[in-house]
Amino acid sequence: xxxxxxxxxxxxxxxxxxxxxxxxxxxxxxxxxxxxxxxxxxxxxxxxxxxxxxxxxxxxxxxxxxxxxxxxxxxxxxxxxxxxxxxxxxxxxxxxxxxxxxxxxxxxxxxxxxxxxxxxxxxxxxxxxxxxxxxxxxxxxxxxxxxxxxxxxxxxxxxxxxxxxxxxxxxxxxxxxxxxxxxxxxxxxxxxxxxxxxxxxxxxxxxxxxxxxxxxxxxxxxxxxxxxxxxxxxxxxxxxxxxxxxxxxxxxxxxxxxxxxxxxxxxxxxxxxxxxxxxxxxxxxxxxxxxxxxxxxxxxxxxxxxxxxxxxxxxxxxxxxxxxxxxxxxxxxxxxxxxxxxxxxxxxxxxxxxxxxxxxxxxxxxxxxxxxxxxxxxxxxxxxxxxxxxxxxxxxxxxxxxxxxxxxxxxxxxxxxxxxxxxxxxxxxxxxxxxxxxxxxxxxxxxxxxxxx
Amino acid sequence: xxxxxxxxxxxxxxxxxxxxxxxxxxxxxxxxxxxxxxxxxxxxxxxxxxxxxxxxxxxxxxxxxxxxxxxxxxxxxxxxxxxxxxxxxxxxxxxxxxxxxxxxxxxxxxxxxxxxxxxxxxxxxxxxxxxxxxxxxxxxxxxxxxxxxxxxxxxxxxxxxxxxxxxxxxxxxxxxxxxxxxxxxxxxxxxxxxxxxxxxxxxxxxxxxxxxxxxxxxxxxxxxxxxxxxxxxxxxxxxxxxxxxxxxxxxxxxxxxxxxxxxxxxxxxxxxxxxxxxxxxxxxxxxxxxxxx
Numbered sequence: 001x002x003x004x005x006x007x008x009x010x011x012x013x014x015x016x017x018x019x020x021x022x023x024x025x026x027x028x029x030x031x032x033x034x035x036x037x038x039x040x041x042x043x044x045x046x047x048x049x050x051x052x053x054x055x056x057x058x059x060x061x062x063x064x065x066x067x068x069x070x071x072x073x074x075x076x077x078x079x080x081x082x083x084x085x086x087x088x089x090x091x092x093x094x095x096x097x098x099x100x101x102x103x104x105x106x107x108x109x110x111x112x113x114x115x116x117x118x119x120x121x122x123x124x125x126x127x128x129x130x131x132x133x134x135x136x137x138x139x140x141x142x143x144x145x146x147x148x149x150x151x152x153x154x155x156x157x158x159x160x161x162x163x164x165x166x167x168x169x170x171x172x173x174x175x176x177x178x179x180x181x182x183x184x185x186x187x188x189x190x191x192x193x194x195x196x197x198x199x200x201x202x203x204x205x206x207x208x209x210x211x212x213x214x215x216x217x218x219x220x221x222x223x224x225x226x227x228x229x230x231x232x233x234x235x236x237x238x239x240x241x242x243x244x245x246x247x248x249x250x251x252x253x254x255x256x257x258x259x260x261x262x263x264x265x266x267x268x269x270x271x272x273x274x275x276x277x278x279x280x281x282x283x284x285x286x287x288x289x290x291x292x293x294x295x296x297x298x299x300x301x302x303x304x305x306x307x308x309x310x311x312x313x314x315x316x317x318x319x320x321x322x323x324x325x326x327x328x329x330x331x332x333x334x335x336x337x338x339x340x341x342x343x344x345x346x347x348x349x350x351x352x353x354x355x356x357x358x359x360x361x362x363x364x365x366x367x368x369x370x371x372x373x374x375x376x377x378x379x380x381x382x383x384x385x386x387x388x389x390x391x392x393x394x395x396x397x398x399x400x401x402x403x404x405x406x407x408x409x410x411x412x413x414x415x416x417x418x419x420x421x422x423x424x425x426x427x428x429x430x431x432x433x434x435x436x437x438x439x440x441x442x443x444x445x446x447x448x449x450x451x452x453x
Numbered sequence: 454x455x456x457x458x459x460x461x462x463x464x465x466x467x468x469x470x471x472x473x474x475x476x477x478x479x480x481x482x483x484x485x486x487x488x489x490x491x492x493x494x495x496x497x498x499x500x501x502x503x504x505x506x507x508x509x510x511x512x513x514x515x516x517x518x519x520x521x522x523x524x525x526x527x528x529x530x531x532x533x534x535x536x537x538x539x540x541x542x543x544x545x546x547x548x549x550x551x552x553x554x555x556x557x558x559x560x561x562x563x564x565x566x567x568x569x570x571x572x573x574x575x576x577x578x579x580x581x582x583x584x585x586x587x588x589x590x591x592x593x594x595x596x597x598x599x600x601x602x603x604x605x606x607x608x609x610x611x612x613x614x615x616x617x618x619x620x621x622x623x624x625x626x627x628x629x630x631x632x633x634x635x636x637x638x639x640x641x642x643x644x645x646x647x648x649x650x651x652x653x654x655x656x657x658x659x660x661x662x663x664x665x666x667x668x669x670x671x672x673x674x675x676x677x678x679x680x681x682x683x684x685x686x687x688x689x690x691x692x693x694x695x696x697x698x699x700x701x702x703x704x705x706x707x708x709x710x711x712x713x714x715x716x717x718x719x720x721x722x723x724x725x726x727x728x729x730x731x732x733x734x735x736x737x738x739x740x741x742x743x744x745x746x
Contacts, residue, residue, distance in 0.1 A: 080710055108499050261693065421603075447714065451496065
């Protein structure tokens with residue numbers, strides 16, 4: 001009996017190793033077997049399934065490479081898993097990394113294979129000039145070289161509840177354009193008995209990063225960190241102080257409700273609790289599914305007395321990074337080539353257009369945008385083009401509107417949320433919160449600079 | 454009185470100890486050693502650039518006001534969890550020890566929560582106390598008690614204490630019940646004949662005789678509050694709002710896993726290790742003296 005159990009155990013152990021052997025053998029690519037490439041992503045259902053659909057379409061389209069997608073948890077979890085795997089010399093070929101991690105990836109040195117290098121070595125052409133500037137710029141070096149492959153990009157927009165607007169005597173077809181108009185609308189909504197006139201998800205991304213970009217204000221020096229690791233936070237500026245004080249005041253007057261960190265407030269709009277909400281453009285499908293009232297999509301509010309405002313918003317979402325196997329490198333030219341082919345595949349107009357309409361992420365290229373526009377999609381789903389128009393708004397991007405390129409930004413974004421929470425608890429003014437964000441954030445930046453030398 | 458078994462030679466005892474020693478080495482000594490080593494290094498997330506920095510990581514941890522705040526949170530949290538979990542368990546054990554109809558069923562039901570995984574238990578509590586979807590959270594708000602664990606640090610702390618203590622009540626209950634049943638009935642009867650009322654009997658006879666159990670549980674509960682409540686805090690508050698529910702173990706996690714700051718995280722883990730070793734030693738040296746066996 002015992003012996004049989006031992007034998008079974010030994011068999012099971014062997015079986016556990018078997019996939020390892022075969023995948024190692026397959027990576028050689030010999031004998032007509034496709035080269036297997038591991039792809040770790042951080043998208044839960046239903047988006048994860050749609051991503052896996054794109055991969056399946058690529059695998060169908062040719063037979064030299066086979067990409068194996070694996071869900072590794074949330075974006076931060078995927079990032080940490082990839083880093084740990086790299087340290088153990090078992091990194092995936094491709095990892096989906098959220099935009100917050102971009103600074104960390106840029107400074108990763110030989111851990112990553114820059115996309116421009118990957119494509120030119122494989123002789124594969126991708127026309128990045130057709131990509132939306134806000135999308136490609138976020139993942140480029142200061143001199144315009146593409147470091148990672150844009151894939152799923154969103155931005156933040158404002159949703160409003162038309163039924164609630166009607167009840168409050170507001171014009172349901174005219175959403176507030178500026179923060180002042182939003183305050184007025186919130187007051188009327190409150191007077192009409194709406195318990196939560198306005199809320200926001202992603203407090204750091206929407207109330208600090210987006211507000212800075214839309215008003216062309218620097219979030220950090222050296223062009224928001226694009227210019228090097230020596231950048232310092234610049235959020236303690238008059239515009240941010242004004243905005244933070246407004247939020248604190250609105251919260252006290254119950255015009256604004258803090259709904260929690262990250263996407264925690266997403267549910268407060270479709271359930272009808274909050275009448276106005278600034279959320280990710282990606283919340284659209286959930287609202288469509290759950291909201292039992294009429295609603296609309298509009299651009300984020302701005303302060304109309306700030307010269308130059310409004311400009312483009314910045315993106316959120318993630319891009320694809322090619323990774324080395326471990327500190328000793330260890331990828332074959334054939335493996336890199338497979339990734340280059342996949343990058344070309346996702347940049348095709350048809351694929352990009354389908355990805356956009358399936359998921360609600362913005363179209364990556366102008367060609368895809370034009371194609372979807374020509375198909376009449378935006379006429380059928382009003383508001384679906386608002387995020388794109390907002391990303392293209394205001395002409396040429398400036399160094400304040402390209403995005404954020406700060407090492408350790410995952411931590412800094414949490415610091416921003418923590419200090420905002422403290423301010424909303426009544427522990428201090430907007431100025432105090434921003435000063436604390438600056439001090440604590442700069443510590444993170446200096447620490448990161450020291451580590452990355 | 455003790456019977457001592459003497460082995461001839463050292464091979465057999467070593468062989469018999471080997472599995473336990475191997476487990477200790479692989480799962481305790483090795484990771485702890487790596488943590489100590491990592492705590493004197495500065496390293497980037499990818500492990501590509503490493504520099505020896507001596508005790509700088511420790512100096513920075515001690516200088517960090519957030520770490521000191523987390524230490525204070527931990528003291529408060531551990532005391533509250535241990536007190537609440539042991540107090541509630543003792544009351545329940547005393548009640549379940551009475552000869553009542555269906556006592557066995559009560560006992561079984563009281564032991565159940567121990568089988569629930571910490572994160573699952575936390576989600577259950579979240580469903581009860583969430584300000585906008587929770588049963589109790591909504592009821593509180595509807596009755597004019599502003600309840601919002603997303604912004605009120607005190608309420609968030611109360612919630613994690615409650616959830617963490619609830620998990621531990623079952624464990625304490627089992628030990629208290631066993632302790633109560635081990636108390637000889639004759640002692641209690643003698644006290645009763647001498648005219649001691651039930652409350653007096655409890656405090657002068659039962660409670661002192663329970664003290665070994667209480668002492669053991671105090672150690673176990675403090676260690677639980679220090680180390681095993683990570684899942685509860687993670688699922689309920691994520692350390693927030695602000696840093697109101699961030700304990701030392703949670704901070705070490707955030708620093709190491711979320712912020713990929715391994716040097717600092719390792720230094721914090723080493724400090725935690727020292728704190729817990731010291732706590733346990735103090736308990737065994739001083740508290741144990743006053744325990745009746």
